[in-house]
Amino acid sequence: MATDGRLARMLHVLVHMGLLGGKETSERIALMLSTNPVVVRRTLGALRDHGIVASEGGRGGGWKLIKSLDQVTVLDVQRALTKGPILHVPISRDHPSCPVEWASNRVLEQAHAAAESYLVRSYAATTLAQIAKDATVKASVTT
């Protein structure tokens, strides 16, 4: 299924990490996201497995970005969080041999495949650096 709150939360925290530039503990990140450290470790763990962040154990440990903001796209984060399609295609599989079911499914599959491909292209075209830039612009305007 689509990443539910995780993609947005990870974008948020990765951009912060990129802007701050240093190392952050799960504890501090949990505060940023209004959640708790275990959830942070679970989610960042997936990003570590995809080479986006690194973790260090022991005293003084924590998490850091191991790519620069312009080397990470939204799609990279999405792919790290969940395998498979972003959109969940709502198909029925009650009567695989029924041509009416087949035709109904095909319409839905094709529409969703096109929407999915659009989303993937959007995600791939957006880097964390662009989000960071938007955020600093927004912040300066607001201030």
Added chain:
Amino acid sequence: MATDGRLARMLHVLVHMGLLGGKETSERIALMLSTNPVVVRRTLGALRDHGIVASEGGRGGGWKLIKSLDQVTVLDVQRALTKGPILHVPISRDHPSCPVEWASNRVLEQAHAAAESYLVRSYAATTLAQIAKDATVKASVTT
């Protein structure tokens, strides 16, 4: 949220009803969908409230299409089943005043809005009659 199995199932059953042309009981429809009559009434009830089918109680009652297949689009069925957007946009609302969260959300919102609008256009452009035609072509090829 997106209609989970209901949209596909309703397309399936509406096309069958259109092709058969008569009245169907919840019981028979439940058999078509491998489910049970209560689920059928729940779901078809939403379509009735949107003027797509009509129901009659009492002996000899049942459900019938009150529009022809070419007057009903996939979007009509979707709208009858669930209000609001088809796609669920996965944004975070932990820190509404944080510009980084705002910028992350904005990227996701824009990408999903475009994908949603694509889906809506696809759904609106497809009538049940087209599904019926695809199904009969498929059936004749297979046969």
Added chain:
DNA sequence: AATAGTGTAACCGAAACGGTTACGCTGAGC
């Protein structure tokens, strides 16, 4: 009156996500 239908409420079960607790492992600093 009997019967074949819809209409609806109430409850259960499965799946997914997030929150929480608990405990093990690791490494820096004293």
Added chain:
DNA sequence: GCTCAGCGTAACCGTTTCGGTTACACTATT
């Protein structure tokens, strides 16, 4: 070498959503 701050992970719970099921009221035809 001990302590303690940190990650790693398993286990469990609560919530939500959808589908399945039972139960019962209502209605219209025969």
